[in-house]
Amino acid sequence: MTYIPYRLVRTRHTLGHEVDMQCPAFCTQTHGTPVPGALLGTAEPGHFYDHEWHTGPSFQLVAPGDHYWDSADFCTEEDRVYPVLHTELSAEPLxxxxxxxxxxxxxxxxxxxxxxxxxxxxxxxxxxxxxYTARLQELRDQLAELTEEES
Known part of the structure; x- marks a missing residue:
């Protein structure tokens, strides 16, 4: 097995007690944050602390939103973005x-x-x-020919 660099962190486990865990060097997650309702007793049973998964660098491919939103009076700029693909480096805590x-x-x-x-x-x-990108480029080129818009 390949060695994966890590650091030791002290965090809260879902059952509420503190534990030491190995956190991969790529992890940027804050472990042991109470989930909404945890302190009030309204969280799901056995699930009190969030962000126990190790996650690191992430990014999203965002495309324009649904064109029907554009005509709506309540449409905001945030409504016009559409996260098509979310990608991140991750590891399961054991x-x-x-x-x-x-x-x-x-x-x-x-x-x-x-x-x-x-x-x-x-x-x-x-x-x-x-x-996919090559095919999108082909469609873009066809569109440019049809509309005579080159950039």
């Missing part, structure tokens, strides 16, 4: 205070139903995105 094998988390629409990609799967996604 019960013994260590962490699992890091992976790239990819989530379409930032809906929390994403995939955990290893290196080979990430390579495939990159190949697919390059094909």
């Amino acid at each position: 019960d013994d205070g260590t962490f699992g094998t890091p992976f790239i988390y990819v989530d379409t629409l930032n809906a929390g139903q994403g995939a955990w990609l290893d290196v080979a799967e990430t390579d495939q996604l990159i190949r697919d995105l390059k094909i």
